[in-house]
Amino acid sequence: MAGETVITVVGNLTADPELRYTQNGLPVANFTIASTPRNFDRAANEWKDGEALFLRASVWREFAEHVAGSLTKGMRVMAQGRLRQRSYQDREGNQRTAIELEVDEIGPSLRYATAQVTRAASTGGGGGGGQSRPAQQQQVSEEPWSTPGSSTSADAWSTPGSFGDDTPF
Structure with missing residues:
Protein backbone atom coordinates (compact mmCIF):
# COMPACT_ATOMS: atom_id res chain seq x y z
CA MET A 1 0.00 0.00 0.00
CA ALA A 2 1.21 3.46 -0.82
CA GLY A 3 2.76 5.48 1.95
CA GLU A 4 3.42 2.59 4.31
CA THR A 5 6.87 1.90 5.70
CA VAL A 6 7.74 -1.68 4.73
CA ILE A 7 10.91 -3.15 6.22
CA THR A 8 12.69 -6.47 6.45
CA VAL A 9 14.35 -7.39 9.73
CA VAL A 10 16.76 -10.27 10.31
CA GLY A 11 17.40 -11.18 13.92
CA ASN A 12 16.78 -13.59 16.77
CA LEU A 13 13.60 -14.09 18.78
CA THR A 14 14.17 -12.99 22.37
CA ALA A 15 11.42 -15.31 23.70
CA ASP A 16 8.81 -17.75 22.42
CA PRO A 17 5.98 -15.96 20.60
CA GLU A 18 3.15 -15.24 23.04
CA LEU A 19 -0.18 -16.45 21.61
CA ARG A 20 -3.31 -14.81 23.00
CA TYR A 21 -6.91 -14.42 21.90
CA THR A 22 -8.96 -11.23 21.74
CA GLN A 23 -12.42 -11.01 23.31
CA ASN A 24 -13.82 -11.82 19.85
CA GLY A 25 -11.69 -14.97 19.68
CA LEU A 26 -9.11 -13.69 17.16
CA PRO A 27 -5.64 -15.15 17.75
CA VAL A 28 -2.71 -12.73 18.00
CA ALA A 29 0.94 -13.60 18.57
CA ASN A 30 3.40 -11.03 19.91
CA PHE A 31 7.17 -11.39 20.02
CA THR A 32 10.39 -9.40 19.95
CA ILE A 33 13.11 -9.65 17.31
CA ALA A 34 16.63 -8.60 18.35
CA SER A 35 18.74 -7.48 15.41
CA THR A 36 22.39 -6.73 16.09
CA PRO A 37 24.63 -5.29 13.37
CA ARG A 38 28.17 -6.65 13.08
CA ASN A 39 31.01 -4.66 11.60
CA PHE A 40 34.61 -5.54 10.93
CA ASP A 41 37.03 -3.32 12.85
CA ARG A 42 40.12 -3.15 10.63
CA ALA A 43 42.25 -1.58 13.35
CA ALA A 44 41.55 -4.42 15.80
CA ASN A 45 41.26 -7.00 12.99
CA GLU A 46 38.04 -8.45 14.50
CA TRP A 47 34.27 -8.39 14.22
CA LYS A 48 32.42 -6.16 16.69
CA ALA A 57 6.19 -7.57 16.33
CA SER A 58 2.72 -9.01 15.97
CA VAL A 59 0.79 -11.37 13.69
CA TRP A 60 -2.94 -12.09 13.60
CA ARG A 61 -5.44 -14.87 12.90
CA GLU A 62 -4.29 -18.25 11.60
CA PHE A 63 -0.88 -16.72 10.88
CA ALA A 64 -0.47 -16.12 14.63
CA GLU A 65 -1.14 -19.78 15.40
CA HIS A 66 1.36 -20.87 12.73
CA VAL A 67 4.05 -18.57 14.15
CA ALA A 68 3.42 -19.65 17.75
CA GLY A 69 3.57 -23.31 16.76
CA SER A 70 6.69 -22.99 14.60
CA LEU A 71 9.08 -20.42 16.05
CA THR A 72 10.85 -20.48 19.40
CA LYS A 73 13.20 -18.37 21.49
CA GLY A 74 16.66 -17.92 19.96
CA MET A 75 15.64 -18.77 16.38
CA ARG A 76 17.12 -16.55 13.71
CA VAL A 77 14.23 -15.24 11.61
CA MET A 78 13.58 -12.99 8.65
CA ALA A 79 10.46 -10.88 9.01
CA GLN A 80 8.92 -8.44 6.57
CA GLY A 81 6.13 -6.10 7.48
CA ARG A 82 4.88 -2.60 8.06
CA LEU A 83 5.95 -0.28 10.83
CA ARG A 84 3.07 0.93 12.98
CA GLN A 85 3.20 3.70 15.55
CA ARG A 86 0.77 3.77 18.45
CA SER A 87 0.43 6.05 21.44
CA TYR A 88 -0.73 5.03 24.89
CA GLN A 89 -0.68 6.17 28.50
CA ASP A 90 1.47 4.20 30.95
CA ARG A 91 0.52 3.34 34.54
CA GLU A 92 2.01 6.60 35.83
CA GLY A 93 -0.08 8.62 33.37
CA ASN A 94 2.81 9.50 31.02
CA GLN A 95 2.11 9.58 27.29
CA ARG A 96 4.21 6.96 25.44
CA THR A 97 4.75 6.08 21.80
CA ALA A 98 5.63 2.61 20.56
CA ILE A 99 6.76 1.56 17.11
CA GLU A 100 5.93 -2.04 16.24
CA LEU A 101 6.23 -4.32 13.24
CA GLU A 102 2.97 -5.68 11.84
CA VAL A 103 4.38 -8.79 10.18
CA ASP A 104 3.27 -9.79 6.68
CA GLU A 105 5.80 -12.63 6.22
CA ILE A 106 8.16 -14.41 8.60
CA GLY A 107 10.26 -17.52 8.51
CA PRO A 108 13.39 -19.10 9.90
CA SER A 109 16.70 -18.01 8.43
CA LEU A 110 18.46 -20.92 6.79
CA ARG A 111 21.89 -19.31 6.95
CA TYR A 112 22.94 -21.30 10.01
CA ALA A 113 20.10 -23.82 10.31
CA THR A 114 17.83 -26.17 8.39
CA ALA A 115 14.05 -26.35 8.49
CA GLN A 116 11.32 -28.75 7.48
CA VAL A 117 8.11 -27.15 6.30
CA THR A 118 4.69 -28.57 7.07
CA ARG A 119 1.87 -27.22 4.93
CA ALA A 120 -1.14 -26.06 6.94
CA ALA A 121 -4.62 -26.96 5.73
CA SER A 122 -6.39 -24.08 4.05
CA THR A 123 -9.48 -22.66 5.70
CA GLY A 124 -10.54 -20.89 2.52
CA GLY A 125 -11.35 -17.22 2.46
CA GLY A 126 -7.82 -16.07 1.60
CA GLY A 127 -7.13 -13.79 4.57
CA GLY A 128 -8.28 -16.14 7.23
CA GLY A 129 -10.79 -15.41 9.89
CA GLY A 130 -12.42 -18.80 10.34
CA GLN A 131 -11.40 -21.56 12.69
CA SER A 132 -8.00 -23.03 11.99
CA ARG A 133 -7.73 -26.69 11.13
CA PRO A 134 -4.94 -29.00 12.19
CA ALA A 135 -1.90 -28.90 9.94
CA GLN A 136 -1.42 -31.68 7.44
CA GLN A 137 1.99 -33.28 7.27
CA GLN A 138 3.35 -32.88 3.77
CA GLN A 139 4.86 -36.07 2.45
CA VAL A 140 8.52 -35.43 1.78
CA SER A 141 10.56 -38.21 0.22
CA GLU A 142 12.78 -38.13 -2.85
CA GLU A 143 10.57 -35.39 -4.34
CA PRO A 144 10.35 -32.58 -1.77
CA TRP A 145 8.61 -30.26 -4.27
CA SER A 146 5.88 -32.64 -5.37
CA THR A 147 2.22 -31.94 -4.68
CA PRO A 148 1.07 -33.50 -1.39
CA GLY A 149 -0.67 -36.78 -2.08
CA SER A 150 0.59 -37.07 -5.65
CA SER A 151 2.06 -40.39 -6.64
CA THR A 152 4.04 -39.20 -9.65
CA SER A 153 7.78 -39.20 -9.27
CA ALA A 154 8.46 -37.24 -12.47
CA ASP A 155 10.50 -34.11 -12.15
CA ALA A 156 8.62 -31.07 -13.45
CA TRP A 157 11.86 -29.40 -14.56
CA SER A 158 13.68 -32.34 -16.14
CA THR A 159 11.63 -32.80 -19.33
CA PRO A 160 10.48 -29.58 -21.00
CA GLY A 161 6.83 -29.66 -21.97
CA SER A 162 6.07 -32.93 -20.17
CA PHE A 163 3.60 -31.24 -17.85
CA GLY A 164 1.88 -28.92 -20.33
CA ASP A 165 1.34 -25.28 -19.48
CA ASP A 166 0.30 -25.85 -15.85
CA THR A 167 2.87 -26.07 -13.10
CA PRO A 168 2.66 -29.40 -11.24
CA PHE A 169 2.22 -27.81 -7.85
Whole structure:
Protein backbone atom coordinates (compact mmCIF):
# COMPACT_ATOMS: atom_id res chain seq x y z
CA MET A 1 0.00 0.00 0.00
CA ALA A 2 1.21 3.46 -0.82
CA GLY A 3 2.76 5.48 1.95
CA GLU A 4 3.42 2.59 4.31
CA THR A 5 6.87 1.90 5.70
CA VAL A 6 7.74 -1.68 4.73
CA ILE A 7 10.91 -3.15 6.22
CA THR A 8 12.69 -6.47 6.45
CA VAL A 9 14.35 -7.39 9.73
CA VAL A 10 16.76 -10.27 10.31
CA GLY A 11 17.40 -11.18 13.92
CA ASN A 12 16.78 -13.59 16.77
CA LEU A 13 13.60 -14.09 18.78
CA THR A 14 14.17 -12.99 22.37
CA ALA A 15 11.42 -15.31 23.70
CA ASP A 16 8.81 -17.75 22.42
CA PRO A 17 5.98 -15.96 20.60
CA GLU A 18 3.15 -15.24 23.04
CA LEU A 19 -0.18 -16.45 21.61
CA ARG A 20 -3.31 -14.81 23.00
CA TYR A 21 -6.91 -14.42 21.90
CA THR A 22 -8.96 -11.23 21.74
CA GLN A 23 -12.42 -11.01 23.31
CA ASN A 24 -13.82 -11.82 19.85
CA GLY A 25 -11.69 -14.97 19.68
CA LEU A 26 -9.11 -13.69 17.16
CA PRO A 27 -5.64 -15.15 17.75
CA VAL A 28 -2.71 -12.73 18.00
CA ALA A 29 0.94 -13.60 18.57
CA ASN A 30 3.40 -11.03 19.91
CA PHE A 31 7.17 -11.39 20.02
CA THR A 32 10.39 -9.40 19.95
CA ILE A 33 13.11 -9.65 17.31
CA ALA A 34 16.63 -8.60 18.35
CA SER A 35 18.74 -7.48 15.41
CA THR A 36 22.39 -6.73 16.09
CA PRO A 37 24.63 -5.29 13.37
CA ARG A 38 28.17 -6.65 13.08
CA ASN A 39 31.01 -4.66 11.60
CA PHE A 40 34.61 -5.54 10.93
CA ASP A 41 37.03 -3.32 12.85
CA ARG A 42 40.12 -3.15 10.63
CA ALA A 43 42.25 -1.58 13.35
CA ALA A 44 41.55 -4.42 15.80
CA ASN A 45 41.26 -7.00 12.99
CA GLU A 46 38.04 -8.45 14.50
CA TRP A 47 34.27 -8.39 14.22
CA LYS A 48 32.42 -6.16 16.69
CA ASP A 49 28.75 -6.08 17.58
CA GLY A 50 26.88 -2.82 17.23
CA GLU A 51 23.94 -1.66 19.30
CA ALA A 52 21.03 -4.11 19.18
CA LEU A 53 17.60 -3.12 17.90
CA PHE A 54 14.75 -4.75 19.80
CA LEU A 55 11.61 -4.59 17.69
CA ARG A 56 8.20 -5.73 18.95
CA ALA A 57 6.19 -7.57 16.33
CA SER A 58 2.72 -9.01 15.97
CA VAL A 59 0.79 -11.37 13.69
CA TRP A 60 -2.94 -12.09 13.60
CA ARG A 61 -5.44 -14.87 12.90
CA GLU A 62 -4.29 -18.25 11.60
CA PHE A 63 -0.88 -16.72 10.88
CA ALA A 64 -0.47 -16.12 14.63
CA GLU A 65 -1.14 -19.78 15.40
CA HIS A 66 1.36 -20.87 12.73
CA VAL A 67 4.05 -18.57 14.15
CA ALA A 68 3.42 -19.65 17.75
CA GLY A 69 3.57 -23.31 16.76
CA SER A 70 6.69 -22.99 14.60
CA LEU A 71 9.08 -20.42 16.05
CA THR A 72 10.85 -20.48 19.40
CA LYS A 73 13.20 -18.37 21.49
CA GLY A 74 16.66 -17.92 19.96
CA MET A 75 15.64 -18.77 16.38
CA ARG A 76 17.12 -16.55 13.71
CA VAL A 77 14.23 -15.24 11.61
CA MET A 78 13.58 -12.99 8.65
CA ALA A 79 10.46 -10.88 9.01
CA GLN A 80 8.92 -8.44 6.57
CA GLY A 81 6.13 -6.10 7.48
CA ARG A 82 4.88 -2.60 8.06
CA LEU A 83 5.95 -0.28 10.83
CA ARG A 84 3.07 0.93 12.98
CA GLN A 85 3.20 3.70 15.55
CA ARG A 86 0.77 3.77 18.45
CA SER A 87 0.43 6.05 21.44
CA TYR A 88 -0.73 5.03 24.89
CA GLN A 89 -0.68 6.17 28.50
CA ASP A 90 1.47 4.20 30.95
CA ARG A 91 0.52 3.34 34.54
CA GLU A 92 2.01 6.60 35.83
CA GLY A 93 -0.08 8.62 33.37
CA ASN A 94 2.81 9.50 31.02
CA GLN A 95 2.11 9.58 27.29
CA ARG A 96 4.21 6.96 25.44
CA THR A 97 4.75 6.08 21.80
CA ALA A 98 5.63 2.61 20.56
CA ILE A 99 6.76 1.56 17.11
CA GLU A 100 5.93 -2.04 16.24
CA LEU A 101 6.23 -4.32 13.24
CA GLU A 102 2.97 -5.68 11.84
CA VAL A 103 4.38 -8.79 10.18
CA ASP A 104 3.27 -9.79 6.68
CA GLU A 105 5.80 -12.63 6.22
CA ILE A 106 8.16 -14.41 8.60
CA GLY A 107 10.26 -17.52 8.51
CA PRO A 108 13.39 -19.10 9.90
CA SER A 109 16.70 -18.01 8.43
CA LEU A 110 18.46 -20.92 6.79
CA ARG A 111 21.89 -19.31 6.95
CA TYR A 112 22.94 -21.30 10.01
CA ALA A 113 20.10 -23.82 10.31
CA THR A 114 17.83 -26.17 8.39
CA ALA A 115 14.05 -26.35 8.49
CA GLN A 116 11.32 -28.75 7.48
CA VAL A 117 8.11 -27.15 6.30
CA THR A 118 4.69 -28.57 7.07
CA ARG A 119 1.87 -27.22 4.93
CA ALA A 120 -1.14 -26.06 6.94
CA ALA A 121 -4.62 -26.96 5.73
CA SER A 122 -6.39 -24.08 4.05
CA THR A 123 -9.48 -22.66 5.70
CA GLY A 124 -10.54 -20.89 2.52
CA GLY A 125 -11.35 -17.22 2.46
CA GLY A 126 -7.82 -16.07 1.60
CA GLY A 127 -7.13 -13.79 4.57
CA GLY A 128 -8.28 -16.14 7.23
CA GLY A 129 -10.79 -15.41 9.89
CA GLY A 130 -12.42 -18.80 10.34
CA GLN A 131 -11.40 -21.56 12.69
CA SER A 132 -8.00 -23.03 11.99
CA ARG A 133 -7.73 -26.69 11.13
CA PRO A 134 -4.94 -29.00 12.19
CA ALA A 135 -1.90 -28.90 9.94
CA GLN A 136 -1.42 -31.68 7.44
CA GLN A 137 1.99 -33.28 7.27
CA GLN A 138 3.35 -32.88 3.77
CA GLN A 139 4.86 -36.07 2.45
CA VAL A 140 8.52 -35.43 1.78
CA SER A 141 10.56 -38.21 0.22
CA GLU A 142 12.78 -38.13 -2.85
CA GLU A 143 10.57 -35.39 -4.34
CA PRO A 144 10.35 -32.58 -1.77
CA TRP A 145 8.61 -30.26 -4.27
CA SER A 146 5.88 -32.64 -5.37
CA THR A 147 2.22 -31.94 -4.68
CA PRO A 148 1.07 -33.50 -1.39
CA GLY A 149 -0.67 -36.78 -2.08
CA SER A 150 0.59 -37.07 -5.65
CA SER A 151 2.06 -40.39 -6.64
CA THR A 152 4.04 -39.20 -9.65
CA SER A 153 7.78 -39.20 -9.27
CA ALA A 154 8.46 -37.24 -12.47
CA ASP A 155 10.50 -34.11 -12.15
CA ALA A 156 8.62 -31.07 -13.45
CA TRP A 157 11.86 -29.40 -14.56
CA SER A 158 13.68 -32.34 -16.14
CA THR A 159 11.63 -32.80 -19.33
CA PRO A 160 10.48 -29.58 -21.00
CA GLY A 161 6.83 -29.66 -21.97
CA SER A 162 6.07 -32.93 -20.17
CA PHE A 163 3.60 -31.24 -17.85
CA GLY A 164 1.88 -28.92 -20.33
CA ASP A 165 1.34 -25.28 -19.48
CA ASP A 166 0.30 -25.85 -15.85
CA THR A 167 2.87 -26.07 -13.10
CA PRO A 168 2.66 -29.40 -11.24
CA PHE A 169 2.22 -27.81 -7.85
